[in-house]
Amino acid sequence: MVRSPCSPGASALKKGPWTPDEDEKLIDYIKRNGHENWKALPMLAGLNRCGKSCRLRWTNYLRPDIKRGKFSEEEERVIVNLHSALGNKWSRIANHLPGRTDNEIKNFWNTHIRKKLLQMGIDPNTHKPRTDLSHFLNLSQLLGAAQFGNIASPWNNFLKLQAEATQLANIQLLRNLLQMMNTNTLTNIESNSLLGSQNPHQFRGLVNGTTISNTNEPTTISQDLVNPPVTPQVHNDFQAISKLWASCEGGFGPEGLNINGDTLSSSYGIQTEQNPLPALVSASTSPVTSIDYQTERKGDPSNYSTGTPTSTIFEAWEKLIDDDNYSSYWNDILE
DNA sequence: AACGCACCCAACCGCCAACAG
DNA sequence: GCTGTTGGCGGTTGGGTGCGT
DSSP: OOOOTTOGGGTTSOOSSOOHHHHHHHHHHHHHHOOSOTTTHHHHHTOOSOHHHHHHHIIIIIOTTOOOSOOOHHHHHHHHHHHHHHOSOHHHHHHTSTTOOHHHHHHHIIIIIHHHHHHHTBOTTTOSBOOSHHHHHHHHHHHOGGGGOOOSSHHHHHHHHHHHHHHHHHHHHHHHHHHHHIIIIIIOOOHHHHHTTSOHHHHHHHHTTSOOOOOOOOOOOOHHHHSOOOOHHHHHHHHHHHHHHHHSTTOEETTEEEETTEEEOSTTOOOOSSOOOOOOSTTOOOHHHHHHHHHHHHHOGGGSOSSOHHHHHHHHHHHHHHOHHHHHHHHHHHO
């Protein structure tokens, strides 16, 4: 039986918010003696608190190297990137953000980033486009009731909403692909680490507007992707898709995706002069983050959600494209 | 001014892993 | 190997605060 240091037996100990006096005692003691033994510290410091409470107060609030205040856009982007790779491993994410505590990052995620992702139609847990019912309800709100015309029949309306929601989910997916094209075609950044060995054939086939290849050729990283030649056809396809995207509902302004007046560009986005689309999580230009995906995964594979962000996108594409119902849909787009 | 609501975040709770005896 | 202790972590809570009505 493991007993918490703050067990019921120690109920006489004070709980709740810390007073300035208690803070001062804790700081003074740790400055003079360090904090080798949290269990013994409260008594030695003259605090009527359990050791655990003291440790939390110190690590989350009183530590001198804590950076307080608003998170920068760079920090926000790093958090999103790391979260897409690590999940809710707040302490490990905090390791990459000097001066930020896991608690602070966790709070920031739950109160800010999570909401933004949901508004963007991205599942904050999986970092995939959302296609579930609740999301569809959200999307319908974004679209607005006026868009849907005849509302005489609730079922008609429901089916319309559902179709719209599905289309928006697809658009979200398209956006992800576009961003990847954007990243690889126009910015020429660390494509190796971002793309891994996932599905270059599918990608190339799509770019060229042809049937998606499902051959069993040896899967190597396409040099066309790593350093893609911007052939006229690729260029045209890119522009065509960009135009399509620009015409989509809730498209992007210079600041990124704007939903309900809330712009989310930093976390998901790098932007280029040629294309203002926000970037994918996986397409971060942050070298730290790119390296971290690999090193972290090597360290503890069990901690990660399935697939890299990049493969997640490709998997979603593959699934979508395999669906006969959408073949003509995408052909129309790509033509 | 009073009230209700939503949001934020410090702090707590419970679980787990590492370690010592 | 077993048991108890300790520290670390992630999830959750609830008090404080701001804002709208």
